[in-house]
Amino acid sequence: MGVAMLANDSEYIDVLKKIKADIAETQRKAASDVNSRIIQLYWRIGSELNKRAVWGSKHIDSLSRDIRAAFPGIAGFSVRNLKYMKKFAAEIDEELCSSCCTIPWGHVMVLLDKTAPGDRRN
Numbered sequence: 194m195g196v197a198m199l200a201n202d203s204e205y206i207d208v209l210k211k212i213k214a215d216i217a218e219t220q221r222k223a224a225s226d227v228n229s230r231i232i233q234l235y236w237r238i239g240s241e242l243n244k245r246a247v248w249g250s251k252h253i254d255s256l257s258r259d260i261r262a263a264f265p266g267i268a269g270f271s272v273r274n275l276k277y278m279k280k281f282a283a284e285i286d287e288e289l290c291s292s293c294c295t296i297p298w299g300h301v302m303v304l305l306d307k308t309a310p311g312d313r314r315n
Contacts, residue, residue, distance in 0.1 A: 225295055231269070232294040232301065239282030242275065269298070277302050284310045 242253070253275050260270040281301060285294070294301070 228297060229295045232296075232298060233291055235269075235274075235278045235298065235301075236282050236285065236287065236290040236294070238275070239278030239280070240287070242279045243282050277305065280305055 242248070242256075245252070250272075253272055257270055257272045257275055261267065264270075281290075284305065
C-alpha cells in the first residue's frame with residue numbers, strides 16, 4: 194500500500210483526526226495548567242510582599258531588578274506587576290485563587306482595576 198493510498202484511507206483519516214484532536218486538547222490543558230500555576234505564584238509573591246508592608250517602593254524596585262537578573266529573559270516581574278501581585282493577594286483570598294484563578298494575568302489586572310474590592314469581586 195503506497196503513501197497516497199494511506200492518506201485517502203478512511204481509517205487512517207479517522208485516526209489522524211483523533212490524534213490531532215488529542216494533541217490540541219492536551220496543549221490547551223497544559224497551557225491552562227501553566228497559567229493557573231503562574232497566577233498562584235503571583236498570589237504567593239503578592240502575599241510575601243504584603244507581609245512586609247513596611248517596605249517602601251525602593252524594596253520593590255530592588256526586588257524587581259534582582260528577580261529579573263536571576264531569571265534573564267523571564268517576563269512578569271516588573272515593578273508595576275509586583276504591585277499588582279500585592280493588590281491581588283490583598284484582595285483575593287488564597288482558597289479562591291487556588292480553586293478558580295485560571296484566567297490570564299492580564300485579565301486579572303483589568304478586573305482589579307475595574308471592579309471594587311469586596312464580596313462581589315470574590
